Amino acid sequence: MKHIKTVNKPSMQATLKTGGCGECQASCQSACKTSCTVGNQVCEK
Amino acid sequence: MKAKIHKFEQNGTYILLDINSGAVHVVDRMIYDLMDTFDGGNEEEVVRIWSGTYAAEDIREALSELHELMEAGELFAPDIDVPPTFRQTGLVKSLCLMVAQDCNLRCKYCFGDGGSYGQKRAVMTPEIGRKAVDYLIKASGPRKHLELDFFGGEPLMNMKTVKAVTEYVRRREKETGKKFKLTMTTNGMLLNDENIQWLNDNDFALVLSLDGRREVHDAMRPDAGGHGSYDRVIQNFHRCVDSRRGGDYDYRGVYTYLRGTYTKKNMDFTKDVLSMNDEGFDILSMEPVVMKDSPLGFTEEDLPRIREEYDRLTEAYMKRHREGKGFFFFHFNMDLSNGPCVAKRLSGCGAGHEYVAVAENGDLYPCHQFVGREGYRIGHVDEGITDHALSQYFRESHVLNKPKCRDCWSRFFCSGGCHANADLFHGDIRQPYEVGCEIQKKRLECAIYVQALLALEKEDA
Numbered sequence: 001m002k003h004i005k006t007v008n009k010p011s012m013q014a015t016l017k018t019g020g021c022g023e024c025q026a027s028c029q030s031a032c033k034t035s036c037t038v039g040n041q042v043c044e045k
Numbered sequence: 046m047k048a049k050i051h052k053f054e055q056n057g058t059y060i061l062l063d064i065n066s067g068a069v070h071v072v073d074r075m076i077y078d079l080m081d082t083f084d085g086g087n088e089e090e091v092v093r094i095w096s097g098t099y100a101a102e103d104i105r106e107a108l109s110e111l112h113e114l115m116e117a118g119e120l121f122a123p124d125i126d127v128p129p130t131f132r133q134t135g136l137v138k139s140l141c142l143m144v145a146q147d148c149n150l151r152c153k154y155c156f157g158d159g160g161s162y163g164q165k166r167a168v169m170t171p172e173i174g175r176k177a178v179d180y181l182i183k184a185s186g187p188r189k190h191l192e193l194d195f196f197g198g199e200p201l202m203n204m205k206t207v208k209a210v211t212e213y214v215r216r217r218e219k220e221t222g223k224k225f226k227l228t229m230t231t232n233g234m235l236l237n238d239e240n241i242q243w244l245n246d247n248d249f250a251l252v253l254s255l256d257g258r259r260e261v262h263d264a265m266r267p268d269a270g271g272h273g274s275y276d277r278v279i280q281n282f283h284r285c286v287d288s289r290r291g292g293d294y295d296y297r298g299v300y301t302y303l304r305g306t307y308t309k310k311n312m313d314f315t316k317d318v319l320s321m322n323d324e325g326f327d328i329l330s331m332e333p334v335v336m337k338d339s340p341l342g343f344t345e346e347d348l349p350r351i352r353e354e355y356d357r358l359t360e361a362y363m364k365r366h367r368e369g370k371g372f373f374f375f376h377f378n379m380d381l382s383n384g385p386c387v388a389k390r391l392s393g394c395g396a397g398h399e400y401v402a403v404a405e406n407g408d409l410y411p412c413h414q415f416v417g418r419e420g421y422r423i424g425h426v427d428e429g430i431t432d433h434a435l436s437q438y439f440r441e442s443h444v445l446n447k448p449k450c451r452d453c454w455s456r457f458f459c460s461g462g463c464h465a466n467a468d469l470f471h472g473d474i475r476q477p478y479e480v481g482c483e484i485q486k487k488r489l490e491c492a493i494y495v496q497a498l499l500a501l502e503k504e505d506a
Contacts, residue, residue: 001110003073006119007500008381010067012390012457013122019386020130022399023190025226026139029394030463030481032156033141033194033230033413035252035304035330035375038390039458039489042380044190 011043021045049121051454052080055494056360062493063114064454066122069381070114071497075099076107083111085121125457127445131388135398135440137184137430138191140177141413144169144206145198146405149234150274152266154306154334154341156465160198162404162417168202169405171209176426177403178213182221184429194228196402196413201235204243211247228252232266233278233285241285248299253282256305257317257331265308279324286326302328302375308341309334312350315358322365322372330375333484335466343480352487359491363498376488377495390444393460397423397439401430411439414465421468439464439474447475449482459485 024044028034051062052072059077061070072080078098082091092104099107114120145168148160160166178193185191193214195207207229214225229244230252244251255278256262263273282303289301303326307314318331333351336342343351358374365371394400397411401423409424410416424430444450444461462485466478 001113003076003107004061004110004114005071005501006114007069007071007497008067010063010069010119010381011383012067012125012387013065013118015130015386015388016125016128017130019128020132020388021386022132022136022138022188022389022392024385024389026192026400027394027460028463029396029460030335030414030466031330031332031376032306032335032463033196033252035302035332036378037376037458037485038385038393038460039455039492040375040378041385041389043383043385043389 015043019043047124047452048454049124050080052077053490055490056356058494058497060490060493060497061120062454063120063122064457065125066119067381067384067457068114068119068122069493069497070119071501075103076111079104079107079111083108085115125387125445127391127443128387130386131391133440134437135392135395136186136188137181137399137401138188139194139395139400140181140192141194141196141400141402142169142174142177142200142210143197143402143404143413143416144174144195144200144210145203146416147202148197148199148232149202149268150199150232150266151269151271152232154265154308154336154339156335156414157198157416164404164417167405169206169403171206171213173403173405173407173426174206174210175213176407178210178217180403180426180429182217182223185223189222190224190226192226192228194230196230199232199234200229201231201240204240208243226250230254232274233281234268234274236278236281236285238284241281241288244285245288250299251285251301253278253285253301253303254305255279255282255303255321255326256307257311257314258320261311261317262305264310265306283325300328302326302330302373304330304332304375306332306334308336309343309347310341312347312354315354315361318358318374319361327372329372332376333481335463335469335478335481337469343484345480345483348480348483351484355487355491359495362495366499377492379492379496381493381496381500387457390457390460392440393443394463396464397436411435412465414463415468418468442474447477449477453482455482455486455489458489 147166262275407426415421423432444456462477464474
């Protein structure tokens with residue numbers, strides 16, 4: 001494309017059906033503890 | 046109306062985020078402008094409004110590209126509702142053990158009242174610690190990976206319980222097939238060679254508290270006698286981090302990182318992050334203080350200055366990366382392609398339903414910040430969670446149930462902000478702390494920008 005460069009292959013919609021295993025690391029929404037809010041995490045699968 | 050897209054400009058780069066798919070597009074100025082008008086089906090209106098600024102032919106070409114994104118599900122993706130993968134009730138998988146509600150520092154911004162959390166200074170017995178482990182094993186049901194964080198106060202002040210609980214965990218792992226990840230957050234004052242060796246031998250992930258420059262750290266993190274702690278802890282941190290270099294810690298998922306807090310006294314916190322990096326530490330975090338009615342806390346008036354500082358930090362981060370001297374900064378870390386599932390984005394930190402704090406006396410609270418707060422005791426290690434209604438209220442306090450979060454562009458990245466902060470400012474966990482939201486949004490923009498640049502540079506290489 002000339003005007004747009006997409007930088008990722010997003011998976012969020014797909015995880016509506018496949019997610020929820022809960023094996024991922026705990027995060028902290030204030031970041032005071034794990035320094036990691038949800039957005040900074042990866043899926044462990 | 047729920048926001049479907051978010052666009053922003055960062056240092057001359059125009060970025061378009063499709064909120065419900067998570068797609069990130071780097072676009073030119075024309076597309077950036079057209080997105081003020083384009084809603085997915087109003088091409089003629091877009092051409093009419095923008096043809097005074099751009100050639101109609103170019104606009105039509107841009108619209109055709111936008112339609113390609115829509116067909117790929119990467120623009121105006123459908124709204125997300127609570128998916129069936131989001132369990133109705135939570136399974137506890139992570140505990141915070143307040144092994145020492147006592148501390149050898151008196152940090153000016155401590156949310157735990159110098160470690161005591163407004164209660165009497167006390168340490169957790171090995172017995173309470175072992176009961177907490179049993180509670181977690183039972184409450185976690187079929188979940189295999191569990192987390193135990195040794196926290197305080199200062200956890201190294203109670204190594205007796207830390208060691209007893211760790212020994213018990215390893216035994217129970219063999220008996221149950223569960224796998225525990227152990228973490229400790231320490232101020233470093235008691236991080237001597239013996240403790241370092243023991244923590245290494247027992248695969249502890251470590252969070253080491255350092256505020257950056259010596260003068261900043263000493264002003265905020267004095268000991269009980271009012272003396273700065275920088276010179277004492279920095280040596281210990283060096284020995285600790287050096288002892289872990291070259292091993293297979295990363296492979297085992299055992300991280301070691303330095304974290305700091307910035308306050309109104311050091312809004313030039315880029316210098317503090319770089320100071321830590323100059324000291325040789327390269328896994329870093331720096332977070333804003335949260336205080337109400339305090340000269341150290343932030344108000345809306347501070348936001349322009351804070352945003353400017355994140356711009357500065359972003360450029361410094363990219364500069365060091367391009368020079369081959371990059372460092373890892375938690376808040377810029379974001380996996381745009383393989384991020385968490387929607388269920389995780391809704392449960393967030395899981396406070397009160399997936400994550401629980403255990404006070405030194407065995408009382409359970411939704412998280413470490415709630416320890417000692419009236420009305421938030423949800424149970425005890427002997428009985429588990431007994432206030433099921435409060436636990437469920439936390440479970441259901443996700444972004445799709447919070448009026449201010451439902452429509453916000455960052456809803457699937459921040460999970461609605463910190464419940465403890467919302468309670469502190471509004472007495473209601475469903476009313477987010479606004480200044481925190483604004484700082485979070487700026488951090489997210491910087492993170493998305495950093496990841497977009499890194500992806501493009503990798504492509505060009």
